[in-house]
Amino acid sequence: MKASEHDTGTALVGRAREHRLLLAALSTGRDVVLEGPPGTGKSTLLREITARFGVPLVFVEGNADLTSARIVGHHSPAQALRDGFSADTFVPGPLVQAMQSGGFLYIEEINRTPEDTLNALLTAIAEREIHIPRVGKVVALPGFRVVASMNPFDNIGTSRIGMSVHDRLCRIAVDYQSHAEEVAIVELRAVGTAPGSNTAIPDGVTEDAVALMRATRSHPEIRQGSSVRGAIDLALIAAYLLENNDDEQPYAEVIWDAMVVALSGRIQLDEISSANPEAVLRTIWEKHFADADRRLEPG
Numbered sequence: 001m002k003a004s005e006h007d008t009g010t011a012l013v014g015r016a017r018e019h020r021l022l023l024a025a026l027s028t029g030r031d032v033v034l035e036g037p038p039g040t041g042k043s044t045l046l047r048e049i050t051a052r053f054g055v056p057l058v059f060v061e062g063n064a065d066l067t068s069a070r071i072v073g074h075h076s077p078a079q080a081l082r083d084g085f086s087a088d089t090f091v092p093g094p095l096v097q098a099m100q101s102g103g104f105l106y107i108e109e110i111n112r113t114p115e116d117t118l119n120a121l122l123t124a125i126a127e128r129e130i131h132i133p134r135v136g137k138v139v140a141l142p143g144f145r146v147v148a149s150m151n152p153f154d155n156i157g158t159s160r161i162g163m164s165v166h167d168r169l170c171r172i173a174v175d176y177q178s179h180a181e182e183v184a185i186v187e188l189r190a191v192g193t194a195p196g197s198n199t200a201i202p203d204g205v206t207e208d209a210v211a212l213m214r215a216t217r218s219h220p221e222i223r224q225g226s227s228v229r230g231a232i233d234l235a236l237i238a239a240y241l242l243e244n245n246d247d248e249q250p251y252a253e254v255i256w257d258a259m260v261v262a263l264s265g266r267i268q269l270d271e272i273s274s275a276n277p278e279a280v281l282r283t284i285w286e287k288h289f290a291d292a293d294r295r296l297e298p299g
């Protein structure tokens with residue numbers, strides 16, 4: 001599990017179609033890749049479904065450090081030195097934990113996983129059993145499934161996943177949700193997130209946060225815009241600043257301060273863009289509040 005992940009509940013906003021399709025694939029014993037940009041609710045969706053199945057969910061993050069020894073497991077060196085190698089000295093990794101418990105193995109960003117780790121995974125997917133030296137055969141319980149996630153625009157440290165992997169996985173595409181659903185997500189996630197905080201988000205702030213965040217996805221100079229996580233953070237920070245606005249900064253300026261904190265690190269500019277993130281965000285902010293002023297003008 002990612003250290004940064006502090007989501008709690010599994011309540012899911014929208015996503016009825018993806019939910020139905022994933023449920024169908026997993027119920028019929030299929031393994032699946034969820035393909036979509038970061039922050040589109042892939043983990044939340046899977047958590048929801050796992051809770052319904054009542055099986056364990058084992059998280060593992062795909063990256064260069066995810067060796068096959070890590071995902072399968074390893075022999076504890078100290079114990080093996082003392083007692084010799086045996087099944088008892090084996091410390092199961094996430095793959096074996098999921099196989100033995102009949103649970104779901106969720107491997108995030110599978111495209112960042114080294115090839116020999118993918119091969120170990122492939123054997124488990126194809127054969128539903130693996131052979132571990134000095135342990136023997138590990139057979140998966142019937143509930144075992146592999147669910148992978150992948151960002152289609154990711155090109156950092158990724159290996160091309162071979163056709164042999166793709167050929168064994170069903171694929172469900174997950175895209176950004178509607179404005180209204182993203183507002184509902186922010187409302188759901190933003191309240192009482194900080195320890196000891198019950199800051200309610202003032203009227204209009206959530207709408208502005210979602211609109212500003214969504215505008216980063218269609219700006220010509222931005223390669224990848226922010227997920228709804230950016231709007232959640234923007235709304236929370238803005239609410240705090242508005243509540244503690246001792247020098248009475250105008251509303252739009254408070255939103256600007258929160259926007260820079262919440263979004264400037266989240267957007268990826270196009271390689272050809274010579275602007276910096278703040279300058280690009282500033283144009284989005286100016287347009288947003290100019291449009292809002294226009295709407296308020298009579299006639």
Ligand SMILES: Nc1ncnc2c1ncn2[C@@H]1O[C@H](COP(=O)(O)OP(=O)(O)OP(=O)(O)O)[C@@H](O)[C@H]1O
Nearest residue numbers: 007011012013015037038039040041042043044185
């Ligand atoms: N449909 C949704 N319903 C409820 N919450 C959602 C939904 N979509 C996103 N969220 C919230 O947005 C945040 C990101 O969602 P989540 O972690 O599920 O995304 P992800 O697709 O797994 O992201 P990543 O690709 O970075 O792992 C979480 O706080 C989550 O609670």
Ligand SMILES: [Mg+2]
Nearest residue numbers: 042043044108
């Ligand atoms: Mg996730």
